[in-house]
Amino acid sequence: MGSKSTGLKIPKGIYRRGQSFWLRWTPVPGGAQVRQSLGTTDLVEAIQEAGRIRRTDGPAKREAADASDAEVDAYVAAEIRRGLSHATMESRGYVLHAFAKAISASSPRLISQRMIQQWYDATAKVNAYTAEAYLNQVKWWMTWLVEKGKLTRNLAAEIRTPILPPRRRRLFMRPEQVRRLLDACSDPELKFAIYCGAHAGLRKDEVIEARTNWFDMEAKLIHVQTTETFTPKDRDNRTIPMSDELHAYVEQFGLGIPFMFRPAERHGESRYRTDFIRSFNSLLDRCGLAEYTFHDLRRTFASLLVSKGVSIYKVAKWLGDTLEVVEDTYGHLIPQDDQINAAWK
DSSP states (O other): OOOSOTTSOOOTTEEEETTEEEEEEOSSTTSOOEEEEOSOSOHHHHHHHHHHHHHHHHHHHHHHHTSHHHHHHHHHHHHHHHTOOHHHHHHHHHHHHHHHHHHTOSSGGGOOHHHHHHHHHHHHHHOHHHHHHHHHHHHHHHHHHHHTTSOSOOGGGGOOOOOOOOOOOOOOOOHHHHHHHHHHOOOHHHHHHHHHHHHHOOOHHHHHHOBGGGEETTTTEEEEOOBTTBOOGGGOOEEEEOOHHHHHHHHHHOOOSSBSSSTTOOOOSSSSSSOOHHHHHHHHHHTTOTTOOTHHHHHHHHHHHHHTTOOHHHHHHHHTOOHHHHHHHHGGGSOOOGGGGGGGO
């Protein structure tokens, strides 16, 4: 189509690319600039099409950018750029997306204090400590939204919560308790998970995401590595030597493809590809160990090593934790050092 308006001045934001007119604009304030074809070589038609786009596409794009899920993703990305770990922010993003879905709020601007209170109360009925932790994550998100001018008040900070008693002390199992679990477990895959927790200190998500190539059976090593669906905590790949007992069980269990644990299960919308906590908790109940959690197996792995005099530095490397964290948590378990008497001899 030829131009019927060669005498017109081209308005700001419209430009030529070859023979056609294009629009350069920013639909969302503070967002990325967009360039799109106006589909015509005629300036009058280009001006009309640009006006239509600004009137119709602009509000739709701004509404989409203001959606709760988009704001959660923007917050997660901003905090990662600020230096928070990917693992921390992925976990926080999962909680915030679930929060927005639970209260059916399409935009943060539509969230009311009553919505937050009802969500908190429902979560607290399941676990009060979890509810408090999740509410804090909503507070941090809303603080960021206020700083960005997206909200005028942090309604989550106005929610009243009860003062909870201190959490129970961290628990470690004794070797005979771990053996009781293993002896009572008839599910080979759950037994694999227990071995990985107690003998290698793997976290639950690490067990679920463990790949075949993590297990070097010849060298008797486990290499916890980043994959397309998993990033180790604080993005720290690590290597753990396999105990003889774990190595023997993995040889019997076999190497699954692509995953070691329930290899046929695939990722869906849930945080975990699959889960085993219900069956693990049922096993704990049957063994009279209901006070423990799966994460206590990781603590058991570390505590038993430290109590036998294994270097805290080695234990920290195998756990993927800092030396300071391991010293603070397990330092009291270090065996008595006879050198304390050297000065008096």
